[in-house]
Structures are given as structure tokens and as C-alpha cells.
Amino acid sequence: MRRAHVIGAGLAGLSAAIRLTEAGFRVTLSEAAGQAGGRCRSYRDPQLGMEIDNGNHLVLSGNRAVNAYLATIGASARLSGPKEAYFPFVDLRDGTRWTLRPNAGRLPWWILSTARRVPDTRARDYLAFARLAGAQRIGDIIPAQGVLWDRLIAPLMISALNTPAADGSAELAGAIVRETLAKGGHACMPRIAEPSLAAAFVEPALAWLDLHGAEIRLGRRLRALERSAGRIAKMVFADGEELADGPVVLAVPSWVAADLLPGLTAPTEHHAILNAHFRVSAPARDPIVGVIGGTAEWIFAFPDRISTTTSAADPLDGEDREVLSRRIWADVMQVHGIESPMPAWQIVREKRATFAATPEQDRLRPGAKTAFANLWLAGDWTQTGLPATIEGAIRSGETAARLARDFVK
Incomplete structure (x- = not known):
């Protein structure tokens, strides 16, 4: 059986390992931490005396890669949420409450309804979303003021981009809009992992990989990649060395990848x-x-x-x-x-x-291919066309696995 190596067991690495295993590779998945999941993890907190997620991650019903990943590992039922798209809001400055309710279809008639859109906005205000494209800052395209900005655009974009909204990349913001609001409410229904992120995204993936013959090695830090003749020849781990006798997917944080691959262009902020x-x-x-x-x-x-x-x-x-x-x-x-x-x-x-999902940092994101014939990158910081999201991380793993599979054919 052909061998493949995946370094990093966050969602990008888990995604790559699953798709390579499906393609017939015997995968060794190595992770420096003592648990898989990366930033999408759960743990028992001694201060609370209960299991909590490291962070609150919201996905949407239209997230293609998320849905395919969960279906593969048998965990689709571990996302819960309403049967329609609705998002309650409260403005603590004056106590105003409302619910954003995009209609199910692509034709956005919801912006014509005062019961569905943001209070004190007009239907034509929403044309601002159509301007989100290109390598510019959002604030250079849409005035960072007004009711729609304060009550929808800014909160939506700061949560999607994890960057102050006015500074965010209009291209990445536009990608979010095109894959959610522009597709209609059927693609915007909020979904939350239950009972935890680990139970939905991580534990079923590890169980699936184990069942299909993958080797999972936690607490195994990669210290160096030895190169020869344009390829990765050897992986040097804290517990020993291993030949790169198959494709290698490096699915680690950007700063770790930059240390392992001097000269790699990657986001710095x-x-x-x-x-x-x-x-x-x-x-x-x-x-x-x-x-x-x-x-x-x-x-x-x-x-x-x-x-x-x-x-x-x-x-x-x-x-x-x-x-x-x-x-x-x-x-x-x-x-x-x-x-x-x-x-x-x-x-x-x-x-x-x-x-930081700014135009400048977005330009620093590398693609999956590297200068080495048998090495590919995965991670939400690579050039997925999306900001750093669960959907982007899983897609990056899919991309790296597909390129590795095609290379070996």
C-alpha cells in the first residue's frame, strides 16, 4: 500500500488524512500536541469542572466542505440548528432587538421586508454587499458608518474575518457573501457542534482514520525537514527520523511552517x-x-x-x-x-x-504546492479563497490531498 504522511492534526490535517486514506494511501498522521483538533478542540476545564470548547465556532448549512467531511466520518447529526435562517440581534446602546431573516431562495426579497431586515435600513442599502470584491479594504469600498454598517456589515465581517471590519479584505468578505447570503437562506442556517467541537469534528475523524488503517501519533513534534534533489527526503521528529517514503502534507500553523521551510511566504500578522x-x-x-x-x-x-x-x-x-x-x-x-x-x-x-484578513496579508498566503515535489501545504492560512474558517481549513486539506494523490498517479 502506498504511504503518505500528514503533519498536524487540526481540521486541515484531519481533512487531508481522511481524503488520502480514501484514495488508498496508508497514512501516518503526526501531531505535536497531546490531542488532535488544533484550535478546534474541546477540553475539561478545572475551573468550571466541565468540558468546554476552546472557542465558539459557528458553521452554516451551505458549507460544502464541512458537510462532506462530517458525512464521511458519520458525524452529520452532531451539528444542530434551526430549520430556517434567522439571526437575533440586540443593540445594547438603545435596547433595540430584531431578527435578520434571509428567505430561503436566491432572490433576496427579504431585504424588501421591514420584518426581516435590519431596523431603520432601506432595501437599496444592501446593494453595498455587491461591491465587495477586489484587493481593497472594505472601508475603501463601503463607508464605515451608518445603521447598516453598525448593525450588520461590521459585526458580520469582524466575526467572519477576525479583523476590524474596515481593514478587512473586500475580496475575502465578498467570498463569504457569495457563499452565504447570495445563495439564499437555505445556505445560511446556523449550525453549532453538539455536544462539543471534539465530539463533532475530531473524535469521529480519529475513529474513522483508525478504522481505515491510519496510524495516529500524538505528542510527536516535527523538528526539521531534510531536503534532497528538490524533494523532502526525511522528516526529523523529536522521537526520531523517518523517511519521506510518500507524499507529505504539512498542516501546521503558518509560523511553524515558516520555521520548517525557510523562505516560505506566509501571513505574518x-x-x-x-x-x-x-x-x-x-x-x-x-x-x-x-x-x-x-x-x-x-x-x-x-x-x-x-x-x-x-x-x-x-x-x-x-x-x-x-x-x-x-x-x-x-x-x-x-x-x-x-x-x-x-x-x-x-x-x-x-x-x-x-x-489578519487584510488585503496585504491575504497576498502573503501560499498555495498548496511548494518548491518540493512531494510536499504540500494545508491550513486555513493557505490560499483557500476564504478567510480563516472551519470551511477553509477543511477545503485546504482536500486540496492538498488531491494534489498529492494526482502526483503519485
Whole structure:
């Protein structure tokens, strides 16, 4: 059986390993950490005494690669969400509440309905989305002001790009719109992993790989790649060396790849994401709420906890954790209409959560192919055409696996 090596067991690496295994390769999957999943992981938090996700990840019903990945590993049922596209919002500045409700079909008649669009906006305001294209900043194309900006464009883009909205790449923003809103509400239904990210995306993938003969080696750090005659000849791990006797997919963070491959062009700027978790029974209200004017930007209500996400959270990095958690809990109480002392809490900061999705950083993203004939790259930081999302990570693994398979044919 042909051999293949995948380095890195985040979603990009898991995706590549699955597709290579399907193509008939005997895959060895190596991961430096003691667990798979990368930034899409779950763990038991001792402060809360419960399992939580490292971060809150929302996918949409139209995410092609996500759906195919979960179907392959038998985990499609581990995403939950409504049967229609709807997104409740609260503006904490004045208490206004509304629900964005795109209609199911491609013809966006929902923008004509005051009951479905953002309050105090007009149908023609939404033409701004059609201008999102090209290697420019969003703020150079759409004025960063006004009701639609404050209540939809900015919150949508900062969460999708993990970059201040005005600074974000219009090309990447346009890609998000083309794959979601432009396809209609049937592609925009929100989906959340249950009971956890690991249970949906990671554990079933590891079980599938094990069942199909892949070798999974955790806690195995790659220290160097030895090259010869335009190929990767040997992989040097902390626990020993191994010949590159088949295609190699490098699915590690961009800064790790840059260390292993001197001269690699890759994004150099990153933004943080901050997640707060509160151990409390969630109110029987909307499972996801967008927040305007608060510290929290999205509030997720799980059966046993409430979690919040704040994107491009670099300005919050130096803040006291308890002070920050109290401020976020105040947002939660206002949004859900509850009065309660702050329950057990945890703050999780991912300082280099994603590359900065600006036009300049987007141009630094490499493709899957490298200067070495038997080496391919995967990761949400590679040139997927999307910002750093779960969908982009899984697609990158698919691409690397396809190129490796075609090379060996």
C-alpha cells in the first residue's frame, strides 16, 4: 500500500488524512500536541469542572466542505440548528432587538421586508454587499458608518474575518457573501457542534482514520525537514527520523511552517479571539444572539453553559480576567433579561487565532504546492479563497490531498 504522511492534526490535517486514506494511501498522521483538533478542540476545564470548547465556532448549512467531511466520518447529526435562517440581534446602546431573516431562495426579497431586515435600513442599502470584491479594504469600498454598517456589515465581517471590519479584505468578505447570503437562506442556517467541537469534528475523524488503517501519533513534534534533489527526503521528529517514503502534507500553523521551510511566504500578522464561558443553565431563548455595542459580540446558549465570542480581541489582551468576565456577564444578563450573580467563569484567549484578513496579508498566503515535489501545504492560512474558517481549513486539506494523490498517479 502506498504511504503518505500528514503533519498536524487540526481540521486541515484531519481533512487531508481522511481524503488520502480514501484514495488508498496508508497514512501516518503526526501531531505535536497531546490531542488532535488544533484550535478546534474541546477540553475539561478545572475551573468550571466541565468540558468546554476552546472557542465558539459557528458553521452554516451551505458549507460544502464541512458537510462532506462530517458525512464521511458519520458525524452529520452532531451539528444542530434551526430549520430556517434567522439571526437575533440586540443593540445594547438603545435596547433595540430584531431578527435578520434571509428567505430561503436566491432572490433576496427579504431585504424588501421591514420584518426581516435590519431596523431603520432601506432595501437599496444592501446593494453595498455587491461591491465587495477586489484587493481593497472594505472601508475603501463601503463607508464605515451608518445603521447598516453598525448593525450588520461590521459585526458580520469582524466575526467572519477576525479583523476590524474596515481593514478587512473586500475580496475575502465578498467570498463569504457569495457563499452565504447570495445563495439564499437555505445556505445560511446556523449550525453549532453538539455536544462539543471534539465530539463533532475530531473524535469521529480519529475513529474513522483508525478504522481505515491510519496510524495516529500524538505528542510527536516535527523538528526539521531534510531536503534532497528538490524533494523532502526525511522528516526529523523529536522521537526520531523517518523517511519521506510518500507524499507529505504539512498542516501546521503558518509560523511553524515558516520555521520548517525557510523562505516560505506566509501571513505574518494575526488577531486574537476571546471566549468567555459561564457555568449556568441557559435560558430557553435563542441559542445564538448577535450583540451590538457590548464587549461580547455573539452569545451562545448551551444546555449547561453560556459562552461568548469577541473577535479581533487584541485590545482586550491586557485586561484583568475577572473584570473582563464581569463586563461580559453584564452583556449576557442584558441580552437574556436575567438578573444573577456571575456564576463560575473562564476566559480563553487565543492570541494568534487567525491571520489578519487584510488585503496585504491575504497576498502573503501560499498555495498548496511548494518548491518540493512531494510536499504540500494545508491550513486555513493557505490560499483557500476564504478567510480563516472551519470551511477553509477543511477545503485546504482536500486540496492538498488531491494534489498529492494526482502526483503519485
